[in-house]
Amino acid sequence: MRALTWQATKQLAVIDAPEPRIEEPTDVVIRITSTAICGSDLHLYDVLGPFLEKGDILGHEPMGIVEEVGPEVTTLAVGDRVVIPFVIGCGHCHFCRLGLTTQCETTQNYDHGTGASLYGYTELYGSVPGGQAExxxxxxxxxxxxKVGSELPDERYLFLSDILPTAWxxxxxAQLPERGVLGVIGLGPVGQFASRIGVHLGHRVVAVDPVPERRAMAERHGVDTFDLDxxxxxxxxxxxxxRGPDAVIDAVGMEAHGNPATAMTQSMVGLLPDPVAKKLMTTVGVDRLAAMMLAIDSVRRGGTVSLSGVYAGVADPMPFMTMFDKQIALRMGQCNVHAWRDTILPLVEDPADPLGTEDIVTHHASLEQAPEMYDLFRDKKDGCVKVVLHP
Structure with a gap:
């Protein structure tokens, strides 16, 4: 099969890769019909290369058709249309029963001290082959x-794999009061959906982003926007x-604009031999914190900062005096997709499309075009907000 693979930092290639097969009786194999590029895929492209091996298959936002079914699978059959969450949970361990599937005790990566396995996301999360493949x-x-229906287009369902539950x-x-004010930093795909969800739930949403096309997209859905300056x-x-918003969502994470010295350091570390780079990244690694600092600065006293953007630093300096003085609550973490998808599914299937799932994709491309699409998405060129690949 054809698959998008990591080859080196900022080097991707679509190659012939081994066909997946049933390895456990609880597996299925799907033929992918749509698979998206996520903002967190850019971390692999630019920063987290030391934790990848040449040939690793990327991607964690897929959907498709079931082609093979293991003998112990009871709810799926060949021909079913399915969406695959980026998190791999078991459904029966202590944390899965609590709804914390990102901490699943069955797929948790104990050797690295990290949470549940994720598709296409480094040795830190299981080195599981990803979904940017056939x-x-x-x-x-x-x-x-x-399992989802067959009548609606892929775009209605695809984002249940990650960015819609992540935004939800x-x-x-964010723990907003009734008819509260939600601030959103960053209007990439997660920020767009978080803004729309806020509006849908009856809140006023104010958002900041440096890209005019992203601000215009948010404004179509009732969001007040401002340039990042x-x-x-x-x-x-x-x-x-x-006062500041009642809560602020940082939907950017470690890809934030600003912090040029940190960005240069990250790039230099990524070019070091893997053992050295891994040691540095797991002991003294820092993130670009401009988005988080803006959230902390702008949220009202007694408000909440909610982190949806991914961070990976282990030695990030934090303004604890300000956070303590302002009495800020901080919530964060990988999305527990399974806990939210049943709530979101009726909104996705609503004919009115209240979350605008069909107004998020700006670029469709073939799988063979994936490497150039990564560059386009990273550089925010051509009004790019979301890329969907079609194997």
Whole structure:
């Protein structure tokens, strides 16, 4: 089969890769019909290369058609249309029963001290082959593969794999009061959906992003927007009677603009031999924190900062005096997709499309075009907000 693979830092290639097969009786194999590029895929492209091997298959936002079924699978059959969450849970361990599937005790990566296994996301999370390919093996399929209808286009369902539940969790973690004000930093795919979810739930949403096309997209869905500049925090406070939003979602993470010295350091570490780079990244690694600092600066006193953007630093400096003085609550974590998808599914299938799932994809491409699409998405060229690949 054809698959997008990591070859080196900032080097990807579509190659012939081994066909997936049933390895456990609870597996299925799917033929992928749509698979998206996620903002967190860019971390692999730019920063986390020391934890990848040449030839690793990337991608964790797939959906498709079941082609093979293991003998112990009970809820799926050949021909079913399914969406695959990026998190691989078991459904029966202590944490899965609590709804914390990202901490699944069955797939947790104890050797690295990290959480549940993820598709296409480094040795830290299981080195599981990803979904930017023609086919995918889905472990523990009864729990992980969500069967969906056949009438609606892929775009209605695809984002249940990651960015819609991630945005939903971000808004839930924001702990907004009734008809509160939600600030959103970053209007990439997660920020777009978080903003729309906030509006859908009856909140006022104010958002900041440097890309005009992204701001225009958010404004179509009832969001007040502002450019990312030195006055962004001032604007967020002035838009809320000088107090700041009740909660702010950082939907950017470690890909934040700014912090040029940190960005240069990350690039240099990524070019070191893997053993050296891994040691540095797991002991003294730091993130670009501009988005988080803006969230902390702009949120009102007693408010909440909700982190949906991914961070990977282990030695990040944090302004604890400010956080303590402002009495800020901080919520974060990989999305527990399984906990939210049943709530979101009726909205996805609503003919009115209240979350605008059909107004998020700006670029469709073939799998063979994936390497250039990564560059386009990273550089935010051509108004790129979301790329969907079709194997």
């Amino acid at each position: 086919r995918l093996r889905v472990p523990l399929a009864d729990f992980n593969a969500l 969790q971000g808004v839930q973690y 030195d006055e962004a925090a001032v604007w967020l406070r002035e838009a809320t009677d000088g």
